[in-house]
Amino acid sequence: MEEFKPPCEECRGRCCDYVAVELEKPTRKKDYDSIRWYLAHKNVNVFVDHSKTWFVEFRTPCDKMNVEKRCTIYKTRPSICRDHGDFEGSCEFYDTPYKEYFSTVREFEKYLENKKIDWKFKFFSK
Template sequence: MAPRPPKKRRREDYPADANLCEHCTAKCCHYFALPIEEPASRRDFDFMRWYLLHDRASVFVDSDTWYLLVHTTCKHLQEDHRCGIYETRPQICRDYTTAECEFEDDWCYEKYFESPEQIDEYADAMFGPQFPDPTLADHHALRSRRPTGLPIAAAH
């Protein structure tokens, strides 16, 4: 019989005065999220599509607020999951508390987009298909057509 994986620890497993950071892998130091305007037009969705064309970016909605989420690790996070510049860390880090952090890893967003195709599908659901004529769809596909080669100058 295979051993059972260890039980995932929850907030209530620790005393109220415990520093949860001492029991975490610094999840908060592996991304940042910035609020963005709620998209109201095809052009707004095209900007979001551009965001998602970049590696390790996603868009989510939480409490009716839209966010750009960038999955990237702080340069000063050390191997032991502690801050390498703790004494001089930015104010945003100083203000952050574990009261509502993702220690338990059980968050769920109203909407979550990881690819430009998902944003296009959502925009189509909101505004109708951008290119209802299937002959136009190939011309305006998500992926650009292969560029033509440069002309070769004829030797004189």
């Protein structure tokens, strides 16, 4: 079978504009509070992907991308870049990875409230 090549020329580096780090699924007040803390920062978002994995996302372009949005260390790019888009539909050119996306503290609090999850510590009301 012919090896799949993602359409990077056309895409202009959509996957090179952020860093995402996997999180444990939040289940406790402490976890919800950490996510509120991430979201209190500029250019930091939290998302759940289509396989229900949670990530914190830092919106910051890779320094190795040039003005033409091309990788300047292509031959030695890290494996996380190398493995991205290794089959059709597995990269942002085709779809966003987001099932849920939070960019503000309040958006996340509303999400928890809609699910009837109590995220507040008692000391918040003092």
